[in-house]
Amino acid sequence: MQEKLRSHIETIVPLTNDEFSFILSLFTVKRFKRNEFIIQEGESVRYAYFVVSGLLKLTYTDDSGREHIVSFAMEEWWESDFQAFFKQTKASMSLQCLEDTIVLGLTLENYEEMSLKVEKMRIFLIKMSNAGFIASQQRIVSLLTNNAKERYEKMLKSYPALFQRVSKTQLAAYLGVSRETLSRFSS
């Protein structure tokens, strides 16, 4: 479990045992069951989460009550309502488990402690954040450029594993297409 975090960080920066022990001490292990909410819209967001195992969806529910999936998070991804986390405001999104899930939670205080005390982690955090930014930007390009069927096929190619793990309803909510229309793509 801890090894997952360590090897994840060490894909970017090497750590001494002492450094890693310190870093680890800043995290809290949390376990959730399938369908449980980790973050609920309107509540405050105390943690950013590193996913050890399981699968999460980050969702936004619009005025009409329709749920849109902003992102999925699987093993070795970071997830939270980062806007609410960093600005310490109420969540505008929800974070919910699609499978039983184990995460490591990091408070904003500990996030800042980590980046103050462990120099290397700043480099790591910059790289993580840049990677997230670049991924979001590519999602924007895809939403602007490709129609629903193209987005579906692109995703099927890029993340075939996800198709085994999430329902078509969830996929549709991620791709920005209705369940029925998505259903007609596969056939």
Add this chain to the structure above:
Amino acid sequence: MQEKLRSHIETIVPLTNDEFSFILSLFTVKRFKRNEFIIQEGESVRYAYFVVSGLLKLTYTDDSGREHIVSFAMEEWWESDFQAFFKQTKASMSLQCLEDTIVLGLTLENYEEMSLKVEKMRIFLIKMSNAGFIASQQRIVSLLTNNAKERYEKMLKSYPALFQRVSKTQLAAYLGVSRETLSRFSS
């Protein structure tokens, strides 16, 4: 000109004169005319740019030749094809001036030098990157949640200044709607 960069950085972290001089020495001033390309698709991307004055568009051209605007950048924004910049690969996007523009360019080498030598700048860079990530994620939410007219009206409210500066054609390419359809919104 330099003051713009300094005050921009100091909204996040204060700097000594020496620190700022050093930082400034890592940048190159560049001037471009309206319609000039700063980055062209397919070329390598040597710089990330801080916009001192003017207005830029970051665009992606799809297979059918249609141009989509990924983002606008005005004074005190950072812009580049960051994927290509950080990974040192060929640009998949273009960066073009919508007005005569002055930018400060930073190479990846100097970017890394800056974050190595000036501790505080790592904090700054993390915050910038997080802000970019959060903004992108909200754009995704808007693309998933709102229809074209809602996106148009939201933008009109959020960035009224931009409406004075860019053509409707450009706006349409940013909002992900055809020029003709957008034209029917205002009337």
Add this chain to the structure above:
DNA sequence: TTCAATTTGTGATGTATATCACGGCGCACT
């Protein structure tokens, strides 16, 4: 194991938006 709830496919129809086609208007460049 059973039964309710969720998931999925599919037809019929409605609607938002794209596409094509055209004309006028204004601005930049010579």
Add this chain to the structure above:
DNA sequence: AGTGCGCCGTGATATACATCACAAATTGAA
């Protein structure tokens, strides 16, 4: 002072996709 070209509006038509409705298949909780 033209003039050529990008910008903008608008009608007619096409199309991708949403919505509504229903039944079969699958799942999961008691």
